[in-house]
Amino acid sequence: MIELFATIMSSAFFVTVIRTTTPLLLATLGGLIADLSGALNVALEGQMLVGCLTAVIVSVYAPWYVAVLAGLAAGAVLGLVMAIFALRLKADIILVGFAINIMAAGGTVFALAMATGGDKGTSINLASKAIPPVDLSFLGVIPGIGPLLVSLLSGHSVLSWIAAFLVFAIWYFLYRMPWGLWLRGVGEYPAAPEAAGIPVNAVRAWSLVVSGALAGLGGAQLAMFNYVGFARDMTAGRGFIALGAVLLGARHPVGALLAALLFGAFEGLAVVMPGLFADAPAELIRMIPFVVTILALMLFSYRAQRALKLRGVKSA
Amino acid sequence: MAPLLQATSIGKTYPGGVVANDGVNLTVSAGEVHAVVGENGAGKSTLMKILFGIERPDAGELTLDGKPVSFANPRDAIDAGIGMVFQHFSLVPSFSVYENVVLGSEPRSGARFDRKRAIEEVRALSKRFRLKVDPLPAVGTLPVGQQQRVEILKALYRDARILILDEPTAVLAPQEIEELFVAVRELVAQGRTVIFIAHKLPEVLEISDRITVMRAGRSVGEVGRSEITEQGLATMMVGRDVALRVDRAATAGALACEIKALWVRSESGQPSLEDLNLRVHAGEIVGLVGVEGNGQAALIDAISGAGPMSAGVAYLNGTSLGPLSTLERRAIGVANIPEDRIAQGLAGGASVAENLVATKLGDRRYVRRGLLDLRAIKANAEALIARYSVRVGGADQAVATLSGGNMQKVVVARELSEQPKLLLVSQPTRGVDLGATQFIWRSLTDARDAGAAVLLSSADLTELLALSDRLVVFYRGKLVAAFHNDDTLTPEVLGSYMLGLAVQTQEEVMGALR
Amino acid sequence: QEYSAENPLKVALVLHGTLGDKSFFDSAAAGMAKAQAELPVEIKIIEAGYDKTKWQPALADAADSGYDVVIAGTYDMTPYITELADEYPEVKFIDFDDSPDFSGGAYPNVLSIMYGTSTAGYLAGYAAAKVSETGTIATILGMEFPTVTDFKVGFDQGATDANPDINIISTVAGTFSDPAKGKEIALAQFGQGADVVFPIAGSTGIGALQAAKENGKLAVGVDSDQATVFATSDPEQAEVIFTSVEKKIGESLFLALKATIDGTQEYGKRELLGLKDGAVGISKNSYYEKLVSAEIRDEVEALEAKIVSGELVPNSDME
Amino acid sequence: MSTTAILARQSRWSTFRKETLRAVTAIAVALLVTIIVVLLTSKAPLEALNTLLTAPASKPRTIGLWFDDVAKLTVTGLAFSLVFQARQFALGVQGQIYVGALASSYVALSPIGPTFAAIPLGIAAAMLAGAAWGFIPGLAKAKLGANEIVSSLMLNYIAIELCNFLVRVQLRERPGVLTSLKFPDAAVFPPLIPGTRIDLGLILALVATVLVWFALYRTSWGLKLRLVGHNARFAEYAGIKSSLIMVSAMTAAGALGGMLGAMFVQGQTYGKITVLFEGGLAFEGILVAIVARSRPLAVPVVAIFYGYLRQGAQLMNIRTDVPAEVIGVVTAIIILLVSSSFSMPGKKWLSAQFGRRAQPAGLSADGAAK
Numbered sequence A: 001m002i003e004l005f006a007t008i009m010s011s012a013f014f015v016t017v018i019r020t021t022t023p024l025l026l027a028t029l030g031g032l033i034a035d036l037s038g039a040l041n042v043a044l045e046g047q048m049l050v051g052c053l054t055a056v057i058v059s060v061y062a063p064w065y066v067a068v069l070a071g072l073a074a075g076a077v078l079g080l081v082m083a084i085f086a087l088r089l090k091a092d093i094i095l096v097g098f099a100i101n102i103m104a105a106g107g108t109v110f111a112l113a114m115a116t117g118g119d120k121g122t123s124i125n126l127a128s129k130a131i132p133p134v135d136l137s138f139l140g141v142i143p144g145i146g147p148l149l150v151s152l153l154s155g156h157s158v159l160s161w162i163a164a165f166l167v168f169a170i171w172y173f174l175y176r177m178p179w180g181l182w183l184r185g186v187g188e189y190p191a192a193p194e195a196a197g198i199p200v201n202a203v204r205a206w207s208l209v210v211s212g213a214l215a216g217l218g219g220a221q222l223a224m225f226n227y228v229g230f231a232r233d234m235t236a237g238r239g240f241i242a243l244g245a246v247l248l249g250a251r252h253p254v255g256a257l258l259a260a261l262l263f264g265a266f267e268g269l270a271v272v273m274p275g276l277f278a279d280a281p282a283e284l285i286r287m288i289p290f291v292v293t294i295l296a297l298m299l300f301s302y303r304a305q306r307a308l309k310l311r312g313v314k315s316a
Numbered sequence B: 001m002a003p004l005l006q007a008t009s010i011g012k013t014y015p016g017g018v019v020a021n022d023g024v025n026l027t028v029s030a031g032e033v034h035a036v037v038g039e040n041g042a043g044k045s046t047l048m049k050i051l052f053g054i055e056r057p058d059a060g061e062l063t064l065d066g067k068p069v070s071f072a073n074p075r076d077a078i079d080a081g082i083g084m085v086f087q088h089f090s091l092v093p094s095f096s097v098y099e100n101v102v103l104g105s106e107p108r109s110g111a112r113f114d115r116k117r118a119i120e121e122v123r124a125l126s127k128r129f130r131l132k133v134d135p136l137p138a139v140g141t142l143p144v145g146q147q148q149r150v151e152i153l154k155a156l157y158r159d160a161r162i163l164i165l166d167e168p169t170a171v172l173a174p175q176e177i178e179e180l181f182v183a184v185r186e187l188v189a190q191g192r193t194v195i196f197i198a199h200k201l202p203e204v205l206e207i208s209d210r211i212t213v214m215r216a217g218r219s220v221g222e223v224g225r226s227e228i229t230e231q232g233l234a235t236m237m238v239g240r241d242v243a244l245r246v247d248r249a250a251t252a253g254a255l256a257c258e259i260k261a262l263w264v265r266s267e268s269g270q271p272s273l274e275d276l277n278l279r280v281h282a283g284e285i286v287g288l289v290g291v292e293g294n295g296q297a298a299l300i301d302a303i304s305g306a307g308p309m310s311a312g313v314a315y316l317n318g319t320s321l322g323p324l325s326t327l328e329r330r331a332i333g334v335a336n337i338p339e340d341r342i343a344q345g346l347a348g349g350a351s352v353a354e355n356l357v358a359t360k361l362g363d364r365r366y367v368r369r370g371l372l373d374l375r376a377i378k379a380n381a382e383a384l385i386a387r388y389s390v391r392v393g394g395a396d397q398a399v400a401t402l403s404g405g406n407m408q409k410v411v412v413a414r415e416l417s418e419q420p421k422l423l424l425v426s427q428p429t430r431g432v433d434l435g436a437t438q439f440i441w442r443s444l445t446d447a448r449d450a451g452a453a454v455l456l457s458s459a460d461l462t463e464l465l466a467l468s469d470r471l472v473v474f475y476r477g478k479l480v481a482a483f484h485n486d487d488t489l490t491p492e493v494l495g496s497y498m499l500g501l502a503v504q505t506q507e508e509v510m511g512a513l514r
Numbered sequence C: 001q002e003y004s005a006e007n008p009l010k011v012a013l014v015l016h017g018t019l020g021d022k023s024f025f026d027s028a029a030a031g032m033a034k035a036q037a038e039l040p041v042e043i044k045i046i047e048a049g050y051d052k053t054k055w056q057p058a059l060a061d062a063a064d065s066g067y068d069v070v071i072a073g074t075y076d077m078t079p080y081i082t083e084l085a086d087e088y089p090e091v092k093f094i095d096f097d098d099s100p101d102f103s104g105g106a107y108p109n110v111l112s113i114m115y116g117t118s119t120a121g122y123l124a125g126y127a128a129a130k131v132s133e134t135g136t137i138a139t140i141l142g143m144e145f146p147t148v149t150d151f152k153v154g155f156d157q158g159a160t161d162a163n164p165d166i167n168i169i170s171t172v173a174g175t176f177s178d179p180a181k182g183k184e185i186a187l188a189q190f191g192q193g194a195d196v197v198f199p200i201a202g203s204t205g206i207g208a209l210q211a212a213k214e215n216g217k218l219a220v221g222v223d224s225d226q227a228t229v230f231a232t233s234d235p236e237q238a239e240v241i242f243t244s245v246e247k248k249i250g251e252s253l254f255l256a257l258k259a260t261i262d263g264t265q266e267y268g269k270r271e272l273l274g275l276k277d278g279a280v281g282i283s284k285n286s287y288y289e290k291l292v293s294a295e296i297r298d299e300v301e302a303l304e305a306k307i308v309s310g311e312l313v314p315n316s317d318m319e
Numbered sequence D: 001m002s003t004t005a006i007l008a009r010q011s012r013w014s015t016f017r018k019e020t021l022r023a024v025t026a027i028a029v030a031l032l033v034t035i036i037v038v039l040l041t042s043k044a045p046l047e048a049l050n051t052l053l054t055a056p057a058s059k060p061r062t063i064g065l066w067f068d069d070v071a072k073l074t075v076t077g078l079a080f081s082l083v084f085q086a087r088q089f090a091l092g093v094q095g096q097i098y099v100g101a102l103a104s105s106y107v108a109l110s111p112i113g114p115t116f117a118a119i120p121l122g123i124a125a126a127m128l129a130g131a132a133w134g135f136i137p138g139l140a141k142a143k144l145g146a147n148e149i150v151s152s153l154m155l156n157y158i159a160i161e162l163c164n165f166l167v168r169v170q171l172r173e174r175p176g177v178l179t180s181l182k183f184p185d186a187a188v189f190p191p192l193i194p195g196t197r198i199d200l201g202l203i204l205a206l207v208a209t210v211l212v213w214f215a216l217y218r219t220s221w222g223l224k225l226r227l228v229g230h231n232a233r234f235a236e237y238a239g240i241k242s243s244l245i246m247v248s249a250m251t252a253a254g255a256l257g258g259m260l261g262a263m264f265v266q267g268q269t270y271g272k273i274t275v276l277f278e279g280g281l282a283f284e285g286i287l288v289a290i291v292a293r294s295r296p297l298a299v300p301v302v303a304i305f306y307g308y309l310r311q312g313a314q315l316m317n318i319r320t321d322v323p324a325e326v327i328g329v330v331t332a333i334i335i336l337l338v339s340s341s342f343s344m345p346g347k348k349w350l351s352a353q354f355g356r357r358a359q360p361a362g363l364s365a366d367g368a369a370k
């Protein structure tokens, strides 16, 4: 137990958690935008996966940042596809989401095989690039806390910093900018913004595009930093975890950050614990995050529920 | 002078085949208050939705300042200087008042939403047009009356030249209506034009300059206020002559419902009803007077079981209601016509028949050993549809496709189909047309004469005065006055108590509380 | 019966997964490619995918479609093979990496090929323990079933024989397709002092190899000579894989098909192929030479000889 | 009034016409896309298409596979329909399948296994386990307002890990093997048509269909459930315990999911339990339910068509050179196009209440011509 505690407190573990959290966080923010606009984006998984592959393939021929942008763009395109089918063609958005996931699962492998000349599993025959870590070792000169700061803050992916910034940016957008007001209005009660002359469907469409873009960005991080390269189904359910994180995070950017961190931390734990408790059944360890999520969800929603009642808001 | 806004031979058929408008003409000239009247389902709201670009007409044309226009969406209409207040509000519940007002045309500093300016502008606006409302709270927490002011502010904020008000008075207390009219006159004085829909003809005659009458999707005529009487208008609307008169209860019966020291506290703890003592007798209607949100609703909810009783007791014929569930209360004869039919009184997606039986799922006539008796349910529906002359395609049509007047009939029919012992009624004729109003009033008095004790809450003082045998006035959760209803009692008197300008002594109250 | 280019032996390889795992299935497919090139055969590779409900249908469909030989592998498929073997007696089945119970002359048309992977695993484990400087080494299992654990059983035994107080960290990833997770696991194991990692976990393991590369640790490849796989595309990666535990599925299948065509292959029996049959082994390539000192290599040679001679019999999960 | 009635009837008829027309065109376009994709990826496109379109019905064995899918798709479709009609978006069928399968496996491998009671008890145990798994998110939502999408998704993962664990340490045939022993014959559903996978499951599915339909449209519970689905506030006002209904709906759906679990492991498909045996079929129930508009009687019909497509694609993958992944892409495209003409129950009514602009009136002609 002490051992475990020591590990968790170690700066190495902190770094691991940041790394495991970043892709989740980006996807979660994507899910948040869509959810707040009233369009549940269950396609995060697929959008991430396509983001992964696109980033990897592009990174072979272009600098890393171009690859990252490519991953982002790929996700955005899928978001647009969702918008077209769900909003224009009135298909059910959950179905569209699942369809996109299925398509991504197959499509990525197919595309990978094309790109690598027949490799259907991994991109190890492609010399793909990585996102450079941000080196803050100069902080070391700071007397006393310097080394600690370095061990905590140095070496993270650029996208980790960007993701952290995005939490703030999205909060600012949602609660400090007119379009954020529009977006939340559209999500909560479309009749009002429509009567106010706001193009409801356009707002939803944009949210879906941005949502996909963020998921794609998460994919880029996963395939250019957490692991450098692509492998079939490498997102391994992270998109769905993100979906959970959105709601667990009480549909608020900061909540999303905390929820993503929680899941990230558990991903980290599930990795270190077997090493510490050799005889603890792996399955049960892998179960912990989901159990805790449910418990946390219950707790939060209970408090949220009461808060809402206290504010006396009727629609809930 | 040239008409400002002209609609000629507008036609509109909804998907589902309802012909809502069928060759409607409307001519509105600048600076006038133009009323549009007609029965429920006559097509007024549809016409307005067309003027505001929510619905697109299948036929006909619109001209503004003599130039033909067509609105693809509300934005176009707004840009053309048209504003609309819907009869079913379109406000985002969790947003604050000012956010709702400026939504879509927010004041900005750079890319930022300038909240300060928004709040100031809303304050200024509400001062200028005498529409008092605090910009800060979430609209979901406001009473309907205030929500509507928010809606009007919304339109004014986009400084609409033409303001459409779809049944604005339906939800207001007399004083509020006066305030509204003041605001409307203010608007006209400032050169704006108002299109005004209402079911209450006295209001129409008071505020409007010209009146267009609609019937069954057609415009059947346009008259000036001076050229017509209330009776004439009514006849024109309904096609027959209608009189709104009902007779008081002959004699009140035995004590039916007794409420002792009842307190109701909201989640946040502050009381919405304080130490209420009230007795209702079989065969009498007790009117609950008060501006919305002063305790009437809390009382009704507490009795019906929809809301909590924090302290105190309520008996119906000796049985204490407190411990009983909503269903058990219904079983011993409590019936309830709720304030908001769409949100609370009906399941829009379900069929009329299902809605009519929804409160009787414990009843052996319709449910035996958990199984539905579809024949009985259908029969029940058809009987009630006929008895209450609900305009509907059939018992299995979805309620959501009915016009509100007919929706209300469905609710009333369900609640009165069994003779209740205690009948709770809120806003029974809100937004309901003359014919239907007359009909519903008759139904209520019939129930009373059959021995029901009735608690009637309404924002419409004329209605209260017409129906009630006794009236009690609520202010800030307290019962501040009680009256026996006689011809000396006027809306003005009630109004002064409603607004807390006057308070009765304990003796006076007791005097009226037998 | 004579087989020729005109009248080839019709062979179906049914994979209960998909190609591209860079080890198990790809190796089998490689064997088929070789057969295609050198033998009068007509090959069809069927990827049944990871949905288990579709495995039996895929196999049945193959048996039903007039192939002479139907090949499938592991205990996942054995029950279906035995069931179909009785139903289609004229079809020959090859069941690699697992075996039905042949007792009482059952399944005369089934050939089972098993691999003594633990024997090769033993050698790798021995070498790993020797090259480890920290005295801590690690394994990563995709999931726990014999074809996977058999590597580990031998590996652990070899390691402990090399260094009685060696510390072996082991983690079950629970997935064969999450390289990011494999990488995290390996990083954590390095964090706990390991300096050699042996991932037996498909593309999850590829992630672990990458972790070794980026942290200057050593790794043992699995199934095929993974150093050579990376040699061209990612030299630094190859640089840290000092050997691989090879399970030459493709080769053994090729030989079985060849023998079948020559008519020398017996069916209705189980063949356990080990080091001496060259069906398993550890890769001795330039990296092995470079990263493993001469004397360690000699000790390994000695052990290999002992195992081949039967003097030393490592434990095994393949009963 | 009578004219309104006529109009109503007219409209119902023509909406039906419109719906079918849209569905047909969607399927046509979907096929077109499929053909193009196959032409692009296959050397023998005609053979591939032929397989896709005819193979499932070609042999008893393949027909067996097809109807095995139909049975399973029907049950998961029913489970989703049930919760959707109560406006709950619980996605827990997958988890319920696993716990259900575990429960029935314990029965089948117990001393009861070889007895006649193995099948009924196995099914019962599975349904209980599934019901429990559906009850948890229901309760969490009713009592705490915990979003059921998340809790049910999490419970899926938990159930899968639970199955992995128990199979590995307890139910396994021999150490290290992640499947159980074959169940005793008495514990395995008898095939209705020998040599195919068509077994008791198909009957269970049909019975379930009728039961769910009956429960929804002929019992007061069902009416309450639908009223809650339409407007929970109204239900409360009418004295219906909407939270109770929510929970019971999710629990009932859970029982169906559990039964599906038994159909998997006790059915001809396996006749034993193994890890990750479900292969994502559970979620395809969402598609079935939505396309069937959550109407129980429509569910099996949709399942028959979708199941055919599913098997056709699978056989195309097995027999032709069309790569496996392309199948996924094709299926996805088909889902997109078919779903384009359908929507969640109640959406129309909602948009009506929100006063959103209704789709262009395809009926104005009939309407005006009255």
Ligand SMILES: Nc1ncnc2c1ncn2[C@@H]1O[C@H](COP(=O)(O)OP(=O)(O)OP(=O)(O)O)[C@@H](O)[C@H]1O
Residues within 6 Å of the ligand: B014, B015, B016, B018, B019, B020, B038, B039, B040, B041, B042, B043, B044, B045, B046, B047, B401, B402, B403, B404, B405, B431, B433, D352, D358
């Ligand atoms: N979106 C819609 N879809 C189908 N039918 C509709 C729709 N909106 C209104 N209707 C029908 O069109 C007719 C006219 O409706 P409208 O709202 O214009 O009547 P109204 O004059 O506003 O009645 P009320 O006095 O009750 O407001 C009614 O029969 C109503 O049921």
Ligand SMILES: Nc1ncnc2c1ncn2[C@@H]1O[C@H](COP(=O)(O)OP(=O)(O)OP(=O)(O)O)[C@@H](O)[C@H]1O
Residues within 6 Å of the ligand: B016, B040, B041, B045, B046, B087, B088, B167, B399, B400, B401, B402, B403, B404, B405, B407, B430, B431, B432, D351, D352, D353, D355, D358
């Ligand atoms: N999309 C729709 N489909 C079917 N009916 C609709 C639709 N939209 C509105 N309606 C019904 O048409 C009726 C008339 O529309 P409107 O919006 O004017 O409400 P209303 O009933 O007229 O208002 P009131 O309650 O004042 O009578 C409403 O009752 C509404 O329920």
Ligand SMILES: [Mg+2]
Residues within 6 Å of the ligand: B044, B045, B046, B087, B166
């Ligand atoms: Mg109206």
Ligand SMILES: [Mg+2]
Residues within 6 Å of the ligand: B040, B045, B087, B167, B404, B405, B431
């Ligand atoms: Mg109206």
